[in-house]
Amino acid sequence: MDLTSRIGNVVLPNPILTAAGTSGYSTELSEYIDLSRLGAVVVKSLRIEDWPGNPAPRLAPVGQGLLNSVGLEGPSLKTWIDQHLPRLRETGARVVLSVWGRTVAEFAQAGQLLAEPPDGLLALEVNVSCPNVEDRSSMFAHSAKATAEVVSAMRACSLPLWVKLSPNVPNLVDIALAAVEAGADALVLINTVLGMKIDIENRRPVLGGKGGGLSGPPIHPVAVRSVYDCYRALSEVPIIGVGGVMHGRDAIELMMAGAAAVQVGTANFLDPRATVKVLDEIEEWCATHGVDRVAELIGAAHSSDDQDDLHDVAADVP
Numbered sequence: 001m002d003l004t005s006r007i008g009n010v011v012l013p014n015p016i017l018t019a020a021g022t023s024g025y026s027t028e029l030s031e032y033i034d035l036s037r038l039g040a041v042v043v044k045s046l047r048i049e050d051w052p053g054n055p056a057p058r059l060a061p062v063g064q065g066l067l068n069s070v071g072l073e074g075p076s077l078k079t080w081i082d083q084h085l086p087r088l089r090e091t092g093a094r095v096v097l098s099v100w101g102r103t104v105a106e107f108a109q110a111g112q113l114l115a116e117p118p119d120g121l122l123a124l125e126v127n128v129s130c131p132n133v134e135d136r137s138s139m140f141a142h143s144a145k146a147t148a149e150v151v152s153a154m155r156a157c158s159l160p161l162w163v164k165l166s167p168n169v170p171n172l173v174d175i176a177l178a179a180v181e182a183g184a185d186a187l188v189l190i191n192t193v194l195g196m197k198i199d200i201e202n203r204r205p206v207l208g209g210k211g212g213g214l215s216g217p218p219i220h221p222v223a224v225r226s227v228y229d230c231y232r233a234l235s236e237v238p239i240i241g242v243g244g245v246m247h248g249r250d251a252i253e254l255m256m257a258g259a260a261a262v263q264v265g266t267a268n269f270l271d272p273r274a275t276v277k278v279l280d281e282i283e284e285w286c287a288t289h290g291v292d293r294v295a296e297l298i299g300a301a302h303s304s305d306d307q308d309d310l311h312d313v314a315a316d317v318p
């Protein structure tokens with residue numbers, strides 16, 4: 001079985017990665033799994049300086065999903081490079097760093113710091129799904145212009161840039177296009193869906209940060225649709241699908257929508273072995289369905305017939 005996954009110039013032994021923020025910064029999952037078995041480990045998003053994150057409580061289960069308002073707590077990029085990256089490399093993991101910023105200038109500083117990246121980094125995930133403090137009304141990822149500015153600012157970094165977008169927009173394809181035109185080498189789709197839970201006895205939002213991001217199985221169809229639409233519009237751009245992957249079949253669905261690789265997030269909180277289980281299930285599914293190369297599945301759900309052109313209009317009718 002050929003499980004090789006290609007994301008532009010980055011070649012991975014298989015298409016399963018961790019999703020940023022769901023497996024820590026370092027070797028946290030190595031107690032449970034051999035990190036070198038994964039396609040790659042994507043670490044929690046880090047900023048040029050350390051950041052305290054949001055007040056507790058930060059997590060709330062909601063139905064089959066999870067609402068979080070961790071608020072991107074973490075050490076500075078420099079501390080992570082000096083203290084955490086070496087430990088992670090010792091496990092044999094292939095490492096993808098994720099970066100966030102509060103302003104375009106902060107992203108640019110991170111890009112400069114990574115102009116000559118430390119050994120052992122495969123790619124840089126640029127998390128634009130974070131608040132833009134110069135325009136408090138939104139996240140960078142809610143605007144094609146702001147997304148493009150961030151990606152351009154990161155171009156000092158010599159690693160492949162994977163840009164992680166937010167699904168909370170009506171024009172995801174336009175934003176994806178702006179990211180690609182600004183220099184994104186791949187798209188990561190999707191970050192969490194905005195949500196909130198209210199404690200009706202206290203009449204207050206449950207999370208310390210009030211609002212949060214919804215993840216897990218409820219957002220899987222949103223991820224599938226996001227990947228499908230972006231693949232259809234930009235089929236030459238590699239896509240990494242993420243959202244509600246609990247089983248191998250969920251990952252296969254994202255690949256058939258157009259993803260070249262898939263990240264597993266919330267599932268790690270339920271079972272820290274989820275990534276390798278998903279990988280084993282993909283391999284099993286391929287074996288029972290006569291698929292020799294997992295890459296055959298990429299975009300398999302797209303047809304070239306004219307009916308497909310009606311997709312947008314038809315799907316938007318309630």
Ligand SMILES: Cc1cc2nc3c(=O)[nH]c(=O)nc-3n(C[C@H](O)[C@H](O)[C@H](O)COP(=O)(O)O)c2cc1C
Pocket residue numbers: 019020021022044045066068070072098127164190191192214215216217219242243244245263264265266267
């Ligand atoms: C607790 C938690 C923390 C997260 N932290 C980050 C983060 O630091 N950076 C980021 O880009 N995404 C972060 N995410 C979003 C995930 O990487 C992923 O995009 C999202 O949860 C959807 O995937 P899932 O349904 O498999 O969890 C976080 C998600 C959760 C649940």
